[in-house]
Amino acid sequence: MTYDVLIVGAGPVGSTYARLMAEKGYKVGIIEKKSRIGVPLQCAGLLGRQIKEVNILPSKLIINPFYGAYLHSPSDRILKVVKNNPEAYVVDRIGYDQFLAELAVETGADLFLKHQVKDLNFKNGIIHLKNGKKDFNGRIIVGADGYNSVVAQKLSNGGKNNTLQAAQFKVDFGKNLFDLDYVHLYADASVSPGFIWLIPLSPSEARVGLFGNSDYHNLNKYLKDFLDNNPAFGNYSLIKKYHGRIPIYNPKKNIVKDNVILLGDAASQVKPTTGGGLIMGFKCAQIASDITSKALENDNTEILKQYQSQYRKNFKTELKTQLRVQKIFKSLTDEDLDFMFIKLKEEGAEDIISEYGEMDDQAPLVKELFKRGIIFKILPKILSRGISTLWK
Numbered sequence: 001m002t003y004d005v006l007i008v009g010a011g012p013v014g015s016t017y018a019r020l021m022a023e024k025g026y027k028v029g030i031i032e033k034k035s036r037i038g039v040p041l042q043c044a045g046l047l048g049r050q051i052k053e054v055n056i057l058p059s060k061l062i063i064n065p066f067y068g069a070y071l072h073s074p075s076d077r078i079l080k081v082v083k084n085n086p087e088a089y090v091v092d093r094i095g096y097d098q099f100l101a102e103l104a105v106e107t108g109a110d111l112f113l114k115h116q117v118k119d120l121n122f123k124n125g126i127i128h129l130k131n132g133k134k135d136f137n138g139r140i141i142v143g144a145d146g147y148n149s150v151v152a153q154k155l156s157n158g159g160k161n162n163t164l165q166a167a168q169f170k171v172d173f174g175k176n177l178f179d180l181d182y183v184h185l186y187a188d189a190s191v192s193p194g195f196i197w198l199i200p201l202s203p204s205e206a207r208v209g210l211f212g213n214s215d216y217h218n219l220n221k222y223l224k225d226f227l228d229n230n231p232a233f234g235n236y237s238l239i240k241k242y243h244g245r246i247p248i249y250n251p252k253k254n255i256v257k258d259n260v261i262l263l264g265d266a267a268s269q270v271k272p273t274t275g276g277g278l279i280m281g282f283k284c285a286q287i288a289s290d291i292t293s294k295a296l297e298n299d300n301t302e303i304l305k306q307y308q309s310q311y312r313k314n315f316k317t318e319l320k321t322q323l324r325v326q327k328i329f330k331s332l333t334d335e336d337l338d339f340m341f342i343k344l345k346e347e348g349a350e351d352i353i354s355e356y357g358e359m360d361d362q363a364p365l366v367k368e369l370f371k372r373g374i375i376f377k378i379l380p381k382i383l384s385r386g387i388s389t390l391w392k
């Protein structure tokens with residue numbers, strides 16, 4: 001079978017790109033190894049408000065909108081961030097992945113479940129499948145097959161994406177504990193550059209998780225200790241455990257070769273500070289769809305190189321800022337973090353964060369904190385001396 005574009009992976013990003021291309025009238029095929037899309041859940045399902053601009057999100061899949069966050073320091077000093085409108089949504093992520101794949105199919109894409117790609121041939125665009133299934137052919141191949149992408153490994157001659165581990169529990173606290181307007185984020189030097197999230201699903205239930213540079217076993221233990229040692233939580237029951245991996249954003253990663261491009265987690269298109277990949281993946285799906293349709297129209301795969309340059313240009317400032325913020329956080333001790341929270345409160349930063357803070361674009365807030373000189377006041381002295389080296 002020959003397609004204009006063949007997409008490996010019916011994750012949310014691959015399906016979104018498939019729909020965009022099918023809408024333009026191209027012959028689109030999606031090859032997915034799973035029999036049930038989106039299962040198992042490997043996500044906190046938290047999407048910043050930009051989701052409404054970058055993709056379709058049916059309201060029936062929104063579990064809860066959030067109007068702000070409580071940010072907790074290691075010794076539980078708290079900063080409260082408040083917005084007038086929903087800043088983020090927690091969604092039914094399995095339902096969302098399935099919705100996006102169905103939408104792609106309704107728009108005209110062919111979806112092949114239980115088809116696992118084992119190899120591909122650059123230039124002639126032939127995809128080889130496991131278990132002797134019939135090969136497919138695409139004028140352009142899009143690797144949207146997640147952090148462990150076969151396509152990415154092929155494109156970089158065997159190199160794998162670097163990843164961080166993530167662990168998450170669905171917890172029933174057995175009593176009403178949460179204001180549904182707020183998520184909770186806990187800073188802790190021992191999991192830095194990661195952090196712990198607590199995302200209320202109802203007044204008594206939450207997704208509690210973290211990502212970090214440790215193995216799954218340690219992260220699980222860490223999460224359990226976190227729950228056990230917080231007196232406010234009391235007796236709780238674990239409803240379910242999840243784990244997954246988050247690719248580490250790599251600004252130098254090659255995401256185009258011949259007639260093949262990478263998209264989403266496969267391309268490490270993930271925000272460094274939060275590990276969130278959906279909003280960025282959806283924005284990149286739009287760029288990919290603009291460039292790949294141009295390449296198809298002109299029958300010229302050289303044009304695909306513009307995908308990489310456009311992606312780098314669009315995200316350069318934001319991702320550079322996030323990498324720097326991450327580098328600074330990684331160097332802070334629990335004491336430093338507590339100091340920082342105290343200073344931020346003294347400097348009235350809750351209002352500034354409430355005004356300028358945004359889940360998906362963090363550069364404007366950092367710029368504002370610099371402009372007001374707050375960055376140099378909040379970072380411990382030792383760090384402000386060395387900030388010029390860290391901020392490189």
Ligand SMILES: Cc1cc2nc3c(=O)[nH]c(=O)nc-3n(C[C@H](O)[C@H](O)[C@H](O)COP(=O)(O)OP(=O)(O)OC[C@H]3O[C@@H](n4cnc5c(N)ncnc54)[C@H](O)[C@@H]3O)c2cc1C
Nearest residue numbers: 009011013033043044045046117146244264265276277278
């Ligand atoms: C614990 C955790 C919490 C997270 N929380 C958030 C969050 O709150 N917000 C957020 O924005 N992001 C979050 N993320 C990140 C987010 O889940 C990913 O960025 C997102 O899933 C990337 O989508 P994707 O379509 O690129 O890849 P994936 O969702 O990984 O989809 C890839 C698809 O490709 C298929 N596939 C893989 N290999 C093959 C093959 N060889 N042949 C055929 N098919 C194949 C897979 O089966 C899968 O369906 C979280 C991640 C983790 C691990």
